[in-house]
Amino acid sequence: MYEGVLTKMKTEFSSPINYFLEFENEFIHMNQLLDRKIKFTFVKFECLNCHLDKEIFRQGFCKSCFFEVPQAADWILKPELSKAHLNEEERDLAFEKKMQLQPHIVYLALSSDVKVGVTRKSQVPTRWIDQGASQAIEVVEVPNRYLAGITEVALKEHMTDKTNWRKMLTNDIIDADLIAEKDRLDDFLPDEVKEYYLESNKNLFDLNYPVLDYPKKVKSLNLKKTPEYEGVLKGIKGQYLIFEDQTVFNIRSYEGFVVRIDIY
Template identity: 75%
Template sequence: MYQGVLIKMKTEFTSPVNYYLVFKNDFIHMNQLLDKEVKFSFVSYECLNCHLDKPIYRQGFCKSCFFETASAGDWIMRPELSKAHLDEEDRDLDFEKQMQLQPHVVYLALSSEVKVGVTRKAQIPTRWIDQGAHQAIEVVEVPNRYLAGITEVALKDHMTDKTNWRKMLTNTLADIDLVAEKDRLDDFLPEAVKPYYLDTNQKIYTIEYPVLQYPEKVKSLNLDKTPEFSGKLKGIKGQYLIFDNGTVFNVRGNEGYVVNIEIQ
């Protein structure tokens, strides 16, 4: 029996990916639970910022913290809103400089369809693993988050910037040549970003996930509606646990929930 606050699973870029659910004083190597019966029981909430037992609003934060903490600024989901390079504060300039003023990569990833995305260079390949991507390629590497954001805005006029999580979890993959897609997008880069285009780096990253069986259809587990759930773990992909009856559980989508986990 384990108890702890859910945060997104830690990963190791191995073949297949290793997943770890980390609690304050313990951790679970989730790959070892494949083909075992696992029971989740909701206990309470714990906001990742104030640590109070308050209903989670978004991203693991209670409602008041979501609108106050620097870790939930609009620039996180919309990097084109970054302003630290202008020395302008959103919520906490020191934090924003630390996060925004470092190398960022705009990439193409294949998880269902091919999508464009942004991540800090230090988060490669973790970001792709969290999205359940099977393949990924870097397009540009820029010195701050703002330049990455305006690149993503320009490129998403020509392809999606979203992952179809249902297709990703049923392993429904498009047959896409990422190098050809990268070359196609070169003409659509903002002028300020063109010097950062990685024209000589055509490396394709390939990611393998610990999945014994993909479901034909998926249904999402909601701990608020179903506070207890038990099923046989059949796979882990992205930040999702996949169970034998097609139920999937998004660990990252339930950050801030305190749960009991029983391995039966």
């Protein structure tokens, strides 16, 4: 039996990818639980910032912390709103400079359809694993988050920037040539980004997940409505646990929830 506050699973790039659920003083190697029965029991909330038992609002934070901490500012989800390169503060300039003024990658990933996305270079390939991508390729490497953001805005005029999580989890993935898709995007890059285009890059990342059986149709576990759930683990993809009864559990959506985990 384990108990702790949920945060997104840590990953190790291997074939298949290794997943680890970490608590304060212990961790679970989730791959070792495939084909075993697991029971999740919701215990209480614990905000990832103030650590109080206050209902989680978004991204693992209670409502008051969500609107105060720099980790939940608008530029996190909308990189084009980054302003650290202008020396302008949104919530915490030191934190914003640390996170925004570092190399960023604009990439294409194949998770359901071909999507465009942004990540810090230090988060390659973790970001793609968290999205459940089966393949990915780097398109541009820029020196800050703002340039990556305006690139994403320009490219999503020509393709999606969202993952269809249901298709990703049922392994309903289109057949696509990411190298060809990357090559056609050169003409759509903003002028200030063209010099950062990785024209010669043909390096495809292939990602293999620990999944024994893909579900045909998925139903999402809601810990608020179902505070106790028990099922046999059949796979892990993205930040989702996939169970034999076709229930899927998005660990990242429940950051800040304290749970007890029983393994049989």
